[in-house]
Amino acid sequence: MGSRQIAEKSLSILRSLPRISLGNIRDNPGSKITQKRGRGQHGGDKHGAGNKGGGQRQNYMRLGYETGNNPFYLRVPHENYYKGHHHRRQYPPLSLKELQLTIDKNRVDITKPIDIASLVRSGVYNFNPDQKHYGINLTDEGADIFQAKLNIEVQWASEEVIAAIEKNGGVITTAYYDPHSLFLLKNPKKFFETGQAIPRRMIPPSDAIEYYTNPETRGYLADPEQISQARLKLAQKYGYQLNNIQNDSIYNMLCERKDPRQIFFGLEPGWVINLKDECILKPKDEKLLSFYAI
Amino acid sequence: MATVWRSRCAFAPLLVGKSVRILNNTIDLGSKLIPKPLSVTLCAKDYSSYGKSPFVDKITERYDYEIIKNPPEWEYVKRLLPLDIIPKVTPKDNYPSGWIPPKxxxxxxxxxxxxxxxxxxxxxxxxxxxxxxxxxxxxxxxxxxxxxxxxxxxxxxxxxxxxxxxxxxxxxxxxxxxxxxxxxxxxxxxxxxx
Missing domain, CATH: 3.30.780.10 (SUI1-like domain)
Known part of the structure; x- marks a missing residue:
């Protein structure tokens, strides 16, 4: 092959290759010299020890070092109570007093079931699912003044809170959401605008199953019959008359619950919400229906 | 079949600049996905910039679905959308939280x-x-x-x-x-x- 052919071939290669731009060039090899820490007489000058004196000549040992003894700070056996605290589930609190104030100011509608999405929408509650926040811990501050009759779903509740809500004829459920679902609940509009199908909610992890299947904590996976027994038991313990839900005028609202696989009230997994044309895309394909089956 | 498909997909991002925009629900079986022999001398197409790369067309739906207009479930969607304005406080008999309306x-x-x-x-x-x-x-x-x-x-x-x-x-x-x-x-x- 002659040199002329080589030149032509390389030119044709150049034509088909992308144009040279700032995005695909790099420095010539050997044009940049990285500074190295010198170790010679003047190359490595002071090594951070300062100029003359104790800094250079004395040996300042690290804090707690006892020249070879077993140091004091290691001599005592240590129990790490907070080991792995940054991996644990956190539930930022919301008090009953704050909830009552939002209801008084019409920021949440108690004629509809309340969940974490409606509380975030009201502006009273905020949380960050990416910081291991797994939802609302409803606390008992203001349990004495609480007077609303509602159907609320939170992620964590104490016995006092459950009693305060059931005393006023309301219903409380504790439900688990995986972080992905919590992102959707925090900003549903943002999710609908992406045009993705609503996913399924995941089941709780093994260490949370016990809490969410327990009727005493009104877990969403507990047996409804056992929950009604636990309601009666709590009413007797705290000494109040339990509201008979069956005869209530808002019976349908109080009985509204989400499916364990459902994220939003009334919207099923697999649906795509089109906010622009105000229509819903529902899957008909067998494969999709079985994938999103509740 | 799977291997054939994977090998096709492997070339897809190289050949089609806009193939990343293909939705989850669709496959593009257009001509652009099929790898052509990359001859150096006979390279007619210029893929040097994003603007010159062709648009994705001939998208076929992989899954069957129905579009429901004015659905009854839209009420649930409305409940999730953020509030446009802070609602006014309706007069009530009592405010248990201790908040008092202006007189x-x-x-x-x-x-x-x-x-x-x-x-x-x-x-x-x-x-x-x-x-x-x-x-x-x-x-x-x-x-x-x-x-x-x-x-x-x-x-x-x-x-x-x-x-x-x-x-x-x-x-x-x-x-x-x-x-x-x-x-x-x-x-x-x-x-x-x-």
Missing amino acids: EEAQNLPYFIRRTKHHEIPIYLNLTYRGTRKVTKIKKLDGDIWLLNHEIKKYLNSTQQRYVETRVHELARFIEVKGDFVTVLKEWAYSKGF
């Missing part, structure tokens, strides 16, 4: 404290110098601000049993009171009907 009679006073957009009285505590200096600030004032200042001083003198320093800012319409009197002043404002 009509406060309109007749020579001075007025407006509520915030969250229906709260604008009285705040400002902490400075690492929390050692406490100053209570009353904002959103209308009318005779000096008369209001006089009344506040008189009220605090009688309740606190001592002289209380205040500062009136006529232009920015606020009064600052030296010390933490947030709860005391809020109670006073509620009693006046603001």
